[in-house]
Amino acid sequence: MQTLKKAFLFTLLFAVCWACTTTKTETEEVGTMDQLAERYVKTLLRLGQYDSDVVDAYYGPEVWKPTGEPIDSLPADEFLAEFKAIQAQLQAQDTTTLAADEMRRLAMFKKQILAAITKVEMMQGKNYSFDEEAKLLYDAEPPHYALSHFDSILTAIDKQLPGKGTIAARWDAYRARFEIPKAKLDTVFKAAIAEARNRTKAHYKLPANENFTLEFVTDKAWSGYNYYKGKGYSLIQINTDFPIYIERAIDLAAHEGYPGHHVFNVLLEQNLVDKKGWKEYSIYPLFSPQSLIAEGSANYGIDVAFPAQERIKFEREVLFPLAGLNAAEADRYYTILDMIGQLDFAGNEAARLYLNGEITREQATDMLVKYNLYAPDKALQRTRFMDKYRSYVINYNLGQQLVRNYIERNGGTDNNPGKRWELFGELLSNPNTASMLK
Numbered sequence: 047m048q049t050l051k052k053a054f055l056f057t058l059l060f061a062v063c064w065a066c067t068t069t070k071t072e073t074e075e076v077g078t079m080d081q082l083a084e085r086y087v088k089t090l091l092r093l094g095q096y097d098s099d100v101v102d103a104y105y106g107p108e109v110w111k112p113t114g115e116p117i118d119s120l121p122a123d124e125f126l127a128e129f130k131a132i133q134a135q136l137q138a139q140d141t142t143t144l145a146a147d148e149m150r151r152l153a154m155f156k157k158q159i160l161a162a163i164t165k166v167e168m169m170q171g172k173n174y175s176f177d178e179e180a181k182l183l184y185d186a187e188p189p190h191y192a193l194s195h196f197d198s199i200l201t202a203i204d205k206q207l208p209g210k211g212t213i214a215a216r217w218d219a220y221r222a223r224f225e226i227p228k229a230k231l232d233t234v235f236k237a238a239i240a241e242a243r244n245r246t247k248a249h250y251k252l253p254a255n256e257n258f259t260l261e262f263v264t265d266k267a268w269s270g271y272n273y274y275k276g277k278g279y280s281l282i283q284i285n286t287d288f289p290i291y292i293e294r295a296i297d298l299a300a301h302e303g304y305p306g307h308h309v310f311n312v313l314l315e316q317n318l319v320d321k322k323g324w325k326e327y328s329i330y331p332l333f334s335p336q337s338l339i340a341e342g343s344a345n346y347g348i349d350v351a352f353p354a355q356e357r358i359k360f361e362r363e364v365l366f367p368l369a370g371l372n373a374a375e376a377d378r379y380y381t382i383l384d385m386i387g388q389l390d391f392a393g394n395e396a397a398r399l400y401l402n403g404e405i406t407r408e409q410a411t412d413m414l415v416k417y418n419l420y421a422p423d424k425a426l427q428r429t430r431f432m433d434k435y436r437s438y439v440i441n442y443n444l445g446q447q448l449v450r451n452y453i454e455r456n457g458g459t460d461n462n463p464g465k466r467w468e469l470f471g472e473l474l475s476n477p478n479t480a481s482m483l484k
């Protein structure tokens with residue numbers, strides 16, 4: 047995840063001028079994709095003045111940024127007119143002359159513009175159902191599960207956990223043994239990131255100057271965030287509001303860093319922005335199909351860099367000792383974590399019911415405690431994440447499943463890790479959306 051904190055300045059005068067220019071687009075000739083990319087980026091940057099989550103990262107031309115303050119209320123109709131004008135011109139592209147990679151570019155661009163239109167409509171107050179929103183914003187069709195699907199998994203977890211009481215309470219008590227002491231967070235995370243980076247660099251040629259800064263922060267709706275700044279540099283933040291358990295070291299190192307968000311952004315910048323000049327990739331709109339690929343690949347990237355057996359070995363030999371934890375318990379802990387991972391889609395069911403207005407926040411919290419084994423305060427925090435990011439929640443687990451299926455279907459299986467790295471690298475370096483992976 048990422049947010050853009052800086053609000054751009056935007057004068058009323060500039061807003062009025064821009065409004066004038068956007069109404070004449072219907073009579074324009076069909077622009078090239080490069081021209082449309084420039085209009086798209088500039089318009090998204092302006093939209094970002096009204097919602098700081100809209101633009102997750104931007105490292106394109108400085109002069110494309112709006113220079114004044116936004117006007118008081120969202121000029122939604124003007125944004126819609128401009129995005130729809132770009133959409134119409136994308137539809138009108140002469141595809142007979144396009145090379146295969148440009149066809150892919152066009153296909154993805156059309157989906158990104160649909161998401162931009164949908165986002166403006168939602169900012170305007172339009173309500174979409176959870177599934178409609180997921181389709182329009184993320185090009186995805188979230189699966190539906192009956193809650194009974196998760197009961198057998200809960201029973202199996204029940205058998206593994208020591209002690210008495212509810213499964214969630216026993217899990218909470220058991221996992222306390224695996225909390226990384228605050229004083230050791232920095233050491234443990236740096237070790238995990240260094241390993242994730244070495245493993246990734248053994249397979250990908252990253253720019254020599256690629257780098258990141260790691261910060262520990264508080265009071266956030268997320269657990270970790272990568273702010274990509276361009277030119278191979280990221281700021282990675284880790285939220286310490288809640289206890290951080292040992293598995294988060296590799297999860298976050300790979301998800302936010304290597305080969306997750308940081309590497310994804312580095313490769314997009316290198317291959318699409320710098321080499322091909324496709325400027326629409328110099329902006330990362332959070333509420334767009336790109337996010338499903340970003341979160342899905344960041345999650346699957348954990349397994350690419352640390353296949354199960356290699357991971358447990360590294361945990362036992364390096365991270366558990368660094369954190370001062372009992373490595374003899376690592377196997378059982380990871381077995382249970384794996385089972386809990388199978389409950390992940392239950393969280394989507396809670397989000398769907400809650401966001402569709404079918405259950406209250408309290409009921410959603412209870413569902414997350416029962417089916418995802420969240421501690422009650424953490425479950426409450428998760429509903430706040432749902433308020434803010436809504437159907438974005440599907441990007442993590444559905445995205446991961448789609449990316450995994452795509453890579454494995456094409457030969458990147460457990461017994462062919464070289465092929466897996468290769469396919470994964472291609473996926474990170476080219477336009478992709480959920481439906482394009484099918």
Ligand SMILES: [Zn+2]
Pocket residue numbers: 047301307340341344
């Ligand atoms: Zn993420």
